[in-house]
Amino acid sequence: MAVRREKAERLADEELMPLVGRHDPEAFEVLYDRHGGVAYSLAYRIVGDRAAAEEVTQEAFISVWRSGARFEAARGSVRSWLLSVVRNRAIDFLRSRAGRAPKLDFDDDSVLEQRPAEEMTEEEALRRETAAEVRGALGKLPGEQSKVIELAYFGGFSHSEIAQILGLPMGTVKGRMRLGLEKIRGELAEGLV
Amino acid sequence: MTPADHTRWGDDLGAYLLGALEPREAEELERHLQGCERCQEELRWLEPAVQSLPEAVERQEPPPQLRERLMAEVRADARPAPARPARTRRWLLKPAMGFAVLALLVAGVIGYEVGKDGSGDGGGSTIEREIDGIAVKMVQEGDGGTLQLANLHQPPSGKVLEAWVLREGEVEAVQPLFVPDRHGRAEATIADMSGVEEVMVTEEPQGGSETPTGEPIVTMSVPG
Numbered sequence: 001m002a003v004r005r006e007k008a009e010r011l012a013d014e015e016l017m018p019l020v021g022r023h024d025p026e027a028f029e030v031l032y033d034r035h036g037g038v039a040y041s042l043a044y045r046i047v048g049d050r051a052a053a054e055e056v057t058q059e060a061f062i063s064v065w066r067s068g069a070r071f072e073a074a075r076g077s078v079r080s081w082l083l084s085v086v087r088n089r090a091i092d093f094l095r096s097r098a099g100r101a102p103k104l105d106f107d108d109d110s111v112l113e114q115r116p117a118e119e120m121t122e123e124e125a126l127r128r129e130t131a132a133e134v135r136g137a138l139g140k141l142p143g144e145q146s147k148v149i150e151l152a153y154f155g156g157f158s159h160s161e162i163a164q165i166l167g168l169p170m171g172t173v174k175g176r177m178r179l180g181l182e183k184i185r186g187e188l189a190e191g192l193v
Numbered sequence: 194m195t196p197a198d199h200t201r202w203g204d205d206l207g208a209y210l211l212g213a214l215e216p217r218e219a220e221e222l223e224r225h226l227q228g229c230e231r232c233q234e235e236l237r238w239l240e241p242a243v244q245s246l247p248e249a250v251e252r253q254e255p256p257p258q259l260r261e262r263l264m265a266e267v268r269a270d271a272r273p274a275p276a277r278p279a280r281t282r283r284w285l286l287k288p289a290m291g292f293a294v295l296a297l298l299v300a301g302v303i304g305y306e307v308g309k310d311g312s313g314d315g316g317g318s319t320i321e322r323e324i325d326g327i328a329v330k331m332v333q334e335g336d337g338g339t340l341q342l343a344n345l346h347q348p349p350s351g352k353v354l355e356a357w358v359l360r361e362g363e364v365e366a367v368q369p370l371f372v373p374d375r376h377g378r379a380e381a382t383i384a385d386m387s388g389v390e391e392v393m394v395t396e397e398p399q400g401g402s403e404t405p406t407g408e409p410i411v412t413m414s415v416p417g
Contacts, residue, residue, distance in 0.1 A: 040255035178207030
């Protein structure tokens with residue numbers, strides 16, 4: 001039997017997932033309301049147009065609905081898992097659309113700041129803080145490091161493809177990825193202190 | 194293992210987390226990870242950096258119709274299958290069905306077209322029609338068939354599409370419920386086409402109905 005919407009809203013993501021696995025639409029709806037925005041934003045960031053981002057987000061959520069039981073709590077948060085599903089779908093979409101050049105810019109905070117204050121929960125406020133930290137960390141990275149990270153994560157390129165694009169040895173590309181991620185991780189850790 | 198070996202794996206970890214290793218390299222690293230606690234620890238340490246990347250993306254507001262379409266599909270999917278085929282009372286005995294019956298009769302007058310590979314000689318057949326701007330294609334193969342629709346409008350909020358077949362004077366619901374994709378296309382599979390005289394589609398409340406409650410948006414006769 002489906003849980004009531006009010007009850008589902010009080011559950012943590014990890015508690016919602018078993019319900020989604022049992023095909024509870026109310027639980028799924030709460031999951032979408034919590035993460036649909038960031039999922040669509042990520043899809044849009046990768047595929048670069050709204051119609052395609054809609055398609056990718058819909059496909060990703062439907063695959064979560066149909067495979068909700070496959071989520072393993074030990075391997076990370078529901079949000080991270082869900083976003084990795086969205087990212088994979090979006091990259092698949094890019095690969096199927098030949099000749100598309102990835103966008104290489106990181107956007108600023110302006111749109112995020114426009115969201116009404118009453119929508120913000122404590123969790124959302126924390127995420128904004130994280131978002132600001134990550135943007136800050138990315139902003140501080142040398143361009144050579146942020147570029148390889150963006151090409152890989154948002155462009156879906158392999159390290160050897162990036163090496164070819166940038167005219168660099170493959171080892172250099174991997175080294176820059178590692179260094180860049182280390183720095184972002186360091187900034188995040190500092191933010192937690 | 195020498196420190197130099199570990200530098201090599203260490204650099205691979207970043208590319209691995211970013212999904213940038215070639216499949217063969219990723220498999221090799223995964224094998225190494227199974228026996229290397231140091232690399233496992235480094236992977237766990239670096240992982241949040243990659244997981245945080247989507248959070249830095251500029252927020253876009255998803256269109257409300259995305260949520261509506263998604264929930265319509267999910268609710269249609271969640272609807273429990275009936276314990277027995279949803280064979281309903283006879284059309285003609287159900288006064289509320291008057292308009293639907295009328296539509297069926299009208300469709301009967303209009304008739305059908307057998308096109309492309311349509312032959313009715315025991316192989317596959319295809320019937321195609323355009324009904325109020327909706328392109329309808331009924332493909333029959335073996336015992337079953339597929340109703341393919343194009344140029345559909347999205348159903349109003351809270352509604353989904355439900356297909357029906359008329360067989361031996363009785364109307365049966367076709368599972369599952371469905372909604373058009375963003376291009377206005379939809380498809381319904383009919384497992385058993387034997388004896389089907391008519392195929393019909395109506396807009397129904399989420400969760401579907403046991404008998405059609407709305408005027409059919411599509412009605413098509415099927416050759417016997």
